[in-house]
Amino acid sequence: MSVIEIKELTKHFSAKSFSKEKIKALEKVSFTTDTSEIFGLLGPNGAGKTTLVKILLGITFSTSGDAKIFGRPVSDVNTKKKIGYLPENHRFPQYLTGEQVINYFGKLSGVNSKVLKTRTVEYLGMVGMEKWKNTKIKKYSKGMMQRLGLAQSMINNPDLIFLDEPTDGVDPIGRKEIRDILIHLKSKGKTIFLNSHLLSEIELICDRVAILNKGILIKEGSVEDITTKANTYKFNTNELNDKIMNLLLNQHKAVLNGRNEFLCNVKDVEELNGVIDYLRTEKILILSVQQEKNSLESMFINLIEQQKN
């Protein structure tokens, strides 16, 4: 059973009150997520990412389409006992301390008081906020609020956690700590649904991603599949002579980067081995051969540009 199942999910907002003009926030989006997975949702501003998360949490209602969590409709209130959520720009009652915030939202999530006490200590420690638990949150920095928000999202030991920009405002060390927490949660069988603009972060930890643009799902798949440039290999060698360079340019349409490095597009593994054999015949020392990858960022930008055109 998929953890999240979305089928042709559509959301149209009215542009103005009493106006028939519609803003298409989501248009027939469909995908699924599985257990023990970190799933990234990407898209430029206004793509519909937050709208989609809000529909899954029952904060906003879809215009049409179907969405299920743990096989149950998203309108099922009891399902939320197994869900954690950290919204972007979350707001906690300012008069509470860190510990009180966790207690309050833990109880709202249906966590038993005895269990809550132990978990509060555990999760505040996990996010590095143990020292600040008795300080009123109005004194917290942005990064501290994010850490507290992350602890809040885990307090009911959810099977599915929605995180909207969880590393926003967090320093690089903190971001690494949060990534480690998410990987640890995944190893415990949790599913993490991650919205982030930091594509480098997504690339580091997500198993699969979906890319939204203007409410439309333009790409979905594993990070590996999306970023791998099929059949393109980067060779690092010792110095190449002119003869070899000309051959590579003419026969293999290689892209040369000085005399020690080139990119080569091949039809198949046999052709790749042909290139390697040729270089060895010419007594060229091959230092490395790597299958070329795009960064997620460059893939993302290319896809958005393609859709624009």
Next chain:
Amino acid sequence: MVLITFITGIFKEALAKKIILAIFAFFSLLIILLVLAITNSTVEGIQSMLESTGGSGMKEAVVTFEAGIISKIPMFMLIASFMIIVSSFVPDMLKKGYIDLMLSKPISRTKIVLGQFIAGIILVFTALLFLLGIIWIVISAKSGIWHVPFLYSIFWFTLIFAILYSAVILIGIMTRSTILTILINLLMFFPVSFLLYLANVYFENDKQGVVFGPVTETIIKFFYNILPKAWAIQDICENIVKGGAAVSYQPLITSLLFMGVMLSLAILYFNKKDY
């Protein structure tokens, strides 16, 4: 348990905003002033005056005094103050970032609205119990007359507040604005409902003086019947405190219907709204 947590959260918020502290501090001041005003010599003076003029007894003097405490002007001031205080609860809850968290928890939207309603009523009931309860104790201890019906005003005033608070919640959900909520509710409560109340009193008595046409009379009666009748309920309360009975419970019934409609609309609206 989730609903109880939500309700206690509202109390904690009121406590943190020093709302509860301000209410109880102000009420304590009123009580202290009352204690200072009703000295033993004051009571003895009133007793001798009543005996010498052959007027009504001490009990009736106490009842009249207590009825004065819960008369229209004090009632308006109390209820209006409470409505101003609670007007921020719903708009504050609907702030972006907080409402998202609330709606992601396993608590239904209906329970959220009802939780707000119950929390406001408990807050006001507690405040009224403190104020009117201690006033009753002070007056009773000083005069020796323990007139229990005065305590019924705690219930009646809470009821008046609950009826008006249902509209506060609906307007708060629709407008998300504390200021608008305060303005609309105070305008509805006073002067509109007061004018309608006066007009209805006029229609029920002999029609002397100003003459309304039948259409105007129908319109006024229509609005009088659909809007909450805080002033008429206060009349019922005052009669009961004086030891009498209500002439008619119609204002109470129609006002409770109003409360039911407002709460239902609030729940319906909130259940359909995108956040």
